[in-house]
Amino acid sequence: MCGIVGYIGRRDATPILIQGLKRLEYRGYDSFGLATVGSAVEVYKKAGRISDSEAGASGLAGSTGIGHTRWATHGEPNDVNAHPHIDCTGRIAVVHNGIIENYSDLKRQLTERGHTFLSETDTEVIAHLIEEHYDGDLLAAVNAILPLLEGSYAILAITENTQRIVAARDASPLVLGVGDAEVFAASDMTPLLEYTERVIFLEDGDVADITPDRYTIYHDGRVVERPIELINWCVEDARKGGFAHYMLKEIYEQPQSFYETIRAGIDDHVRQMIMEADEITLVACGTSYHTTLAFKYLAESFCNLPVRVEVGSEFKYFTPPLRGLVIAVSQSGETADTIAALKMAKARNCPTLAITNMQGSTVTRVADETILMRAGPEIGVAATKSYTAQLAALMQIINLRCDGAFDDALSHAHIAIGDVLLQELHEAVDLCAKAEHVFFVGRGPFYPVSMEGALKMKEISYIHAEGYAAGELKHGPFALLTPETPVVAVCTPGPTYGVMASNIKEMKARKAPVIALGVAGDTELAGFVDIFIPIPNTHLLVQVLTASVVLQLLAYHTACALQRDVDKPRNLAKSVTVE
Ligand code: AGP
Numbered sequence: 020m021c022g023i024v025g026y027i028g029r030r031d032a033t034p035i036l037i038q039g040l041k042r043l044e045y046r047g048y049d050s051f052g053l054a055t056v057g058s059a060v061e062v063y064k065k066a067g068r069i070s071d072s073e074a075g076a077s078g079l080a081g082s083t084g085i086g087h088t089r090w091a092t093h094g095e096p097n098d099v100n101a102h103p104h105i106d107c108t109g110r111i112a113v114v115h116n117g118i119i120e121n122y123s124d125l126k127r128q129l130t131e132r133g134h135t136f137l138s139e140t141d142t143e144v145i146a147h148l149i150e151e152h153y154d155g156d157l158l159a160a161v162n163a164i165l166p167l168l169e170g171s172y173a174i175l176a177i178t179e180n181t182q183r184i185v186a187a188r189d190a191s192p193l194v195l196g197v198g199d200a201e202v203f204a205a206s207d208m209t210p211l212l213e214y215t216e217r218v219i220f221l222e223d224g225d226v227a228d229i230t231p232d233r234y235t236i237y238h239d240g241r242v243v244e245r246p247i248e249l250i251n252w253c254v255e256d257a258r259k260g261g262f263a264h265y266m267l268k269e270i271y272e273q274p275q276s277f278y279e280t281i282r283a284g285i286d287d288h289v290r291q292m293i294m295e296a297d298e299i300t301l302v303a304c305g306t307s308y309h310t311t312l313a314f315k316y317l318a319e320s321f322c323n324l325p326v327r328v329e330v331g332s333e334f335k336y337f338t339p340p341l342r343g344l345v346i347a348v349s350q351s352g353e354t355a356d357t358i359a360a361l362k363m364a365k366a367r368n369c370p371t372l373a374i375t376n377m378q379g380s381t382v383t384r385v386a387d388e389t390i391l392m393r394a395g396p397e398i399g400v401a402a403t404k405s406y407t408a409q410l411a412a413l414m415q416i417i418n419l420r421c422d423g424a425f426d427d428a429l430s431h432a433h434i435a436i437g438d439v440l441l442q443e444l445h446e447a448v449d450l451c452a453k454a455e456h457v458f459f460v461g462r463g464p465f466y467p468v469s470m471e472g473a474l475k476m477k478e479i480s481y482i483h484a485e486g487y488a489a490g491e492l493k494h495g496p497f498a499l500l501t502p503e504t505p506v507v508a509v510c511t512p513g514p515t516y517g518v519m520a521s522n523i524k525e526m527k528a529r530k531a532p533v534i535a536l537g538v539a540g541d542t543e544l545a546g547f548v549d550i551f552i553p554i555p556n557t558h559l560l561v562q563v564l565t566a567s568v569v570l571q572l573l574a575y576h577t578a579c580a581l582q583r584d585v586d587k588p589r590n591l592a593k594s595v596t597v598e
Contacts, residue, residue, distance in 0.1 A: 020090040020592045021102075021116040022046035023193075024210050025175040025184045028201025028231045032084030037073050039203070039210030040088045042257060044069060045398050045586075045593040046116075046206060047090025050101035054112035055084035060179045062112060064101035068587075082231070083182045085175040087114035090592040093122070094139030104143040106150035107134055110179045111157075113149065115142040116206055117171035117191035118597055125167065141170075149176060158228045161185045162240070165226070171355075171596070175204055186227040191596055192353050192381060195219040195227060195234060197247060202229045207353075207377065207594075209396050212254040219245045220379035251378060256395040264585045266399035266479070270571050271440055274433040276404040277564065279393035280411035281429050285419065289388045292370055293416050298325045298343030300369075302334050302360035304595065306402040306474060307348045307409060312467035313563055314413040320463075322420040331356030332598065338363055345369045348413070350397060350405035351594040352380020359598070361385050374412045376405050390415075399586045400593045401479050403571050406471065407436070407564055414560055428558035435555045439565045444573055446550050447534045450505050451573065452580040457482055458496065458531075459570070460489040461509035462519055464563050468509055472570030479588050480578040489522045500531040507573070509536045509566050510544055513559065523548060534573075536566050 022043025026035045036053050044051075052064025057080035065072045069088065087102035094100035103112040119125070122141035125148065130136065134147045148167060152160040157178050171190035177183070186193060186204050196203035196211035196218050203211050204227075208218055219236070221227060222245070226237045236243050262268035285293070299318070301311035308330055315326040329339065331347075331354060338360075345364035349357045352375035362385060364371050373386035376394045383389045392408035411429075418425040451457050457476055459469035470486030477484040487496060489508065500506070506526050510519040523533050524547065535548040538556035545551035554565040578585050 020047050020092065020594065020596050022088045022206045023086065023114045023116050023173060023175055023204070024206070025085045025186065025204035025229075026201070027083045027182060027184050027229055028198065029082055030201065032082050033076055033079045036084050036086035037069065037076060038213065039205055040086045041069055042209040043206055044088050045400055047088050047592045048587050049089055049091050049096030050098070051086070051088045052101040052103050053079060053084055053086040054103040054105070054177060055079040055081035056177055056179060056182065057081040060105065060110060060112045060177065062103055062105060064098055064103065066097045066101060083177060083184060085112065085114045085177055085184065092118055092597060093141045100138045100140050102140075102142060104138060104140060104146045106146040108150060111146050111149050111153060111176065113142060113146045113174060113176045115145060116173045116596065119144060119168050119172065120170035121168070145174060153178065157181065157183055157185045158226070161187055162226060173206060182230055184229045186221070186229060188221045188225055189223050193221045194379065195221065195229070197234070200231055202231065202234050204229065208250050208252065209257050212250065212252060212257055216250045217247045218250055218379070219247055221245065222384070248379065252395055257398060263579070264399065266401055266403060266575055266585050269397055269399050269404045270568065270575065272395065273404045273407045273568060274437040276394040276408045277411045277436055278433040280408045281415065281432075283391070283393050285390060285415055289372060289390060290419060292344060292372060292388055293419055296344035299346060300339075300341060300343065300364070301326065301328045301346045301348060302331050302357055302364070303328070303348040304331045304354050304356050306406050306471060307350060307357070309467045309471040309474070310406060310409040310413060311348055312470070313410065313464045314417070316464040316467070317414070317560065317563070318417050318420070321417055324420055329360065331360045334360035335363060341367050341369050343369070344372060346372045346374060347382050347386060348374045348409055349382050350376045350392070350394070350402055350409065352377040352382040353594050353596050355596050355598050358382060358385060374409060376408060400588055400591050401475055401574075407567065410564060425558070425560055428560050432561045432564055435557050435561050435565050436568055438555055439568050440572070442552060442569055442572065444552065444569075444576055447552060447573055448576040448580055450532060450534065450550065451476070451480070451482065451577045454482060454503060454505050456499060456504050457484045458492065458504065458506045459484060459486045460492060460506060460522070462489050462515040464559070465509040465511070465566060468563055468566050468570065469507070471567060472507060472574070475571055475574035476577065478591060479574055479585050480581055480583055481589070482577065489519055492522065493525060497529060500526060500529040502530045502532065505532045505534055507534045507536070507570070508548070511538050511554070511562050520544065536569055538562070
């Protein structure tokens with residue numbers, strides 16, 4: 020949650036910071052702000068989207084600055100609570116991503132000592148604490164206050180009259196970008212893509228002292244060397260490229276991102292880890308949890324491998340007995356609940372593997388090994404190409420455990436994914452856009468596919484949607500079925516085809532309109548549902564992918580029909596770094 024960005028160099032900082040914040044807006048977009056070192060510390064901050072009021076920042080001068088885009092935790096989104104926050108003198112400005120858990124104690128103590136607070140945020144205590152310790156040396160002041168902070172932070176601080184940024188991280192991500200006589204800092208790599216491919220991923224506990232010409236990184240008070248890594252994304256990957264929304268672009272990129280993730284394969288260490296596992300536990304949240312549930316169905320049936328899946332937020336407090344390999348699945352690699360679960364698994368001496376799209380992210384540093392998905396930057400808040408790339412990684416694990424039995428299916432899956440991108444969905448979209456509630460149902464691996472279809476629908480269209488195991492609907496939700504409540508059912512050939520068809524007829528008998536996804540040419544199914552959407556008649560693994568992509572498109576077009584803000588749905592952020 021929240022994105023921070025910093026620039027120090029020879030160029031005008033403001034446009035670089037604005038552009039960087041726009042790239043980070045997916046992390047939070049209820050307000051934004053900047054501070055630069057001009058004639059004094061100059062601050063501009065505003066509630067709302069950057070594009071609505073960025074012009075107001077054009078007066079900020081200086082080639083050193085920091086910026087922030089917010090997802091509110093402490094205090095409602097308004098101009099005052101927006102970052103940066105300043106001290107009583109206005110000489111120090113701070114942006115922060117994370118949560119200072121002991122902020123109310125610190126705030127009380129600071130108030131007693133005469134400090135005046137302007138905002139309701141936890142972050143403002145940092146500016147006032149630095150003020151108390153600042154005697155002209157910003158690095159020393161930041162070092163002095165960090166031990167007082169409990170919680171998580173990535174911080175950037177500046178002061179008047181000094182071309183210097185001090186950065187610190189603990190449990191919130193922070194990346195430095197190294198340019199030619201200029202240095203960038205950001206919550207992730209996306210704001211850096213325009214300027215440099217050389218990055219440094221700071222570690223928890225690192226403090227960086229940055230000037231235009233050099234950066235020095237300290238850990239426990241000692242200078243440390245952190246490796247410069249090359250970013251494996253390019254700037255074009257992060258542009259909208261003529262599409263109406265990032266989400267649509269990212270849906271259309273799935274043939275490539277799936278193919279690239281399969282092509283990257285699994286390295287030898289990871290292979291060995293997977294082959295040695297006699298049981299696998301997966302932890303994840305949201306969409307990523309749905310991929311793990313699909314994996315469970317597929318791995319248990321195809322490779323007879325015991326799999327348990329756990330929601331990250333539950334796992335930390337109700338940790339099950341653990342045996343075997345633990346896999347954390349997270350596109351961002353920064354989801355607090357998933358990281359906490361991963362750390363617990365490590366504490367219990369389980370071998371751990373991360374599956375993520377984000378090079379250098381926290382899960383890659385916590386886990387023993389990583390499978391890096393090749394989805395490229397995903398900007399739309401709704402996960403689409405990262406979902407299918409996670410499935411690519413997980414399906415490779417299944418394929419490995421089954422001695423390559425699915426080589427052919429996986430190496431051609433991108434073609435089938437490409438085929439469904441052109442699927443006509445007008446009728447289904449019209450039906451859903453008029454509805455107040457939509458149910459999504461399936462059996463086996465299509466149950467998590469349905470859960471994901473429902474999640475996509477609700478998060479971007481704001482229509483209430485539920486994903487159910489098809490057999491469960493009659494155990495309660497049937498009470499909600501009406502002629503105005505569409506049910507989207509995935510029904511493809513296999514052992515559950517007959518019972519699925521019966522379930523659909525039961526729904527039809529309650530007058531619910533049924534939109535069915537079935538394999539092309541299934542005239543029987545097409546004959547008794549209201550709307551039939553064909554997907555290619557392929558291997559089950561590939562059907563899981565194609566059905567998912569159709570449901571993404573259904574949600575996308577429904578949200579567009581309702582004129583929703585598809586890429587930035589209300590109340591959400593893409594990277595959920597708080598518990
Ligand atoms: C879904 O579209 C969301 N973006 C959300 O459910 C997401 O999958 C969840 O927050 C977990 O994120 P992660 O994969 O980055 O850990």
